[in-house]
Amino acid sequence: MTKLSVNINKLATLRNSRGGNVPNLITSTKDIESFGAEGITIHPRPDERHIRYQDARDLKKVVTTEFNIEGNPIPKFIDLVLEVKPTQVTLVPDAEDAITSNAGWDTIKHKDFLVDVIKAFKEKGIRTSIFVDPDAAMVKAAAETGTDRVELYTESFAHGFAKGNKEESIAPFVKAAEMAQQVGLGLNAGHDLSLDNIKFFKEHIPHLLEVSIGHALICESLYLGLENVVNMYLHRLK
Ligand SMILES: CC(=O)[C@@H](O)[C@H](O)COP(=O)(O)O
Numbered sequence: 185m186t187k188l189s190v191n192i193n194k195l196a197t198l199r200n201s202r203g204g205n206v207p208n209l210i211t212s213t214k215d216i217e218s219f220g221a222e223g224i225t226i227h228p229r230p231d232e233r234h235i236r237y238q239d240a241r242d243l244k245k246v247v248t249t250e251f252n253i254e255g256n257p258i259p260k261f262i263d264l265v266l267e268v269k270p271t272q273v274t275l276v277p278d279a280e281d282a283i284t285s286n287a288g289w290d291t292i293k294h295k296d297f298l299v300d301v302i303k304a305f306k307e308k309g310i311r312t313s314i315f316v317d318p319d320a321a322m323v324k325a326a327a328e329t330g331t332d333r334v335e336l337y338t339e340s341f342a343h344g345f346a347k348g349n350k351e352e353s354i355a356p357f358v359k360a361a362e363m364a365q366q367v368g369l370g371l372n373a374g375h376d377l378s379l380d381n382i383k384f385f386k387e388h389i390p391h392l393l394e395v396s397i398g399h400a401l402i403c404e405s406l407y408l409g410l411e412n413v414v415n416m417y418l419h420r421l422k
């Protein structure tokens with residue numbers, strides 16, 4: 185069984201664009217959960233361009249499924265996660281000026297740092313996951329940090345899939361997933377997963393515990409909702 189964790193960063197982007205509180209993240213989160221989602225993911229970035237640190241605190245009070253906070257473990261982020269105590273923290277090595285996450289951890293080079301950070305989170309009962317490229321060596325080394333899970337960075341799969349290179353793009357993920365199984369790590373995945381590619385990914389990656397999906401899911405929701413909403417306006421204008 186693979187859990188769907190909905191990443192609500194894009195709802196916060198929309199909210200922040202007008203300076204008010206629409207869409208309301210609290211109401212949206214409750215609705216998303218009531219529609220069946222099994223988790224809520226947020227990725228507060230240092231510039232708070234979408235999710236604000238205060239959102240993490242406010243959401244913690246209402247999330248009834250699995251709450252996953254992603255981010256680069258800079259001191260400010262570590263403090264926030266230790267305060268909020270989500271179900272899971274996903275460590276992502278993103279640069280401050282990155283448009284979005286664009287690489288996984290080098291778990292060999294940064295092993296000592298990851299060991300320390302993971303220990304601090306696990307002492308507070310927070311499940312840990314490390315964002316990694318689909319590279320069996322990185323998955324293997326992740327196991328030595330004490331982490332519970334890894335999250336496979338699926339951008340290369342999504343792009344290859346869109347170009348029609350399905351088998352070629354899934355192959356490294358199959359190997360990385362096998363390694364995770366071998367070294368006893370739980371397996372998550374995310375980035376650019378969508379209605380188009382999720383079924384193929386799921387069918388080829390056994391033991392997939394969780395996917396976190398944001399950008400495509402919110403774009404698809406807007407697009408698939410357009411006809412309904414346009415007609416609701418037309419009805420009111422009659
Ligand atoms: C780790 C990951 O792949 C996602 O969290 C992604 O980075 C979403 O972040 P943005 O919404 O800021 O692009």
Ligand SMILES: NCC(=O)COP(=O)(O)O
Nearest residue numbers: 191374375376396398399
């Ligand atoms: N961990 C990946 C995530 O939360 C969502 O990534 P995306 O679907 O916005 O690319």
